[in-house]
Amino acid sequence: MPDVIEFDETMKQTEGEDRALLIGNGFSAQYFSYRNLLDNSGLAAGTPVRNLFDALGTVDFEVVVHALEGAVLVEQAYGNDAHASDIKADAQKVREALVEAVNSTHPKHRDDLGSKYTSSADFLSCFSTVFSLNYDLLLYWVNLEKRLLRDGFGLGKSAGSFHGPFSEDAYCHLYNLHGGLHLFESGAGDIMKAVDTGSGVIDTITEEIAKNGRFPVYVSEGTSDQKIRKINSVAYLRDCLNILRSNSAVMFIYGHSADENDAHVYRAIFESEAKHIYFGVYKPDGEKLRALDGLLAKYQKTAGSMIGYTFFDSGSAKVWDI
DSSP: OOOEEOHHHHHHHTTTSOEEEEEOGGGTTTTOOOSOGGGGSOOOTTSHHHHHHHHHTOOOHHHHHHHHHHHHHHHHHTTOHHHHHHHHHHHHHHHHHHHHHHHHHSOSSGGGGGGGHHHHHHHHTTOSEEEEOOOSSHHHHHHHHHOOSOBSOTTOEEETTEEEOOOTTSOBOEEETTEEEEEEEOTTSOEEEEOOSSSOHHHHHHHHHHTTOOOEEEOOOSSHHHHHHHHHTSHHHHHHHHHHHTOOSEEEEESOOOOGGGHHHHHHHHTSOOSOEEEEESSOOHHHHHHHHHHHHHHHHHHTOOOOEEEEEGGGGOTTOO
């Protein structure tokens, strides 16, 4: 069985080294439900709209709305105005369903985390670069509270409820590999981030979806192939993955299971110039460690990589302690 060390020991072993961090859903599990947003949307199984998600093979609300909007144009062209009106109403229903899902699964305000910002900020401060697979606001809120990591929007300007655009020329140490609920694409294709204008970022996001018909840029697809297609369709997401692929720091992984639905992420890590990988395991036991060892060894072999890896007990990092 592979050895497991404490987080403090990983810090000693990498003292003086440049460290990068990849976080998965485990970082947010205490505060955000990562059950499929579609399951929390209120769209009942068996209804035409829910059937359309299945027919298109997606859980992406924006894809379904675009399909419905296309159907509206077809129905209008054929003179079926009444049916076009029904489909248009369904498109709005899908937008509002995403709003319901976000609000039912996510804390409303960053104040909900209370004093636990301190421990999470202490953890994040160990790393010079952070890559996130999460699309919730937990990392965004911690960074906003403690001003730890520049996110690439520093050269942008505020415009109403948004700030941006993201610029490759700006200093950036935080990369949202799968996008985020706070990230929106402008009409010009730039990425803007939602900001709190008094009632909270969640309100900004939900108003943008429900009233303005715009969707956040986030990757919710199920398989690695589906995710990489979405990533390749958005310049910002492509850039983030390329930065991961070019990483040369010691790589830490926290709150992720290394499942094959994120194989594209592990290909990028093992194809990089990372000096070593420290993989966090929650409540490690023999069966779990053997399974993870097998997955990482497979990714390593597929990439033809010589990058070694060590397991650490993720609980010992005390990310959300008061």
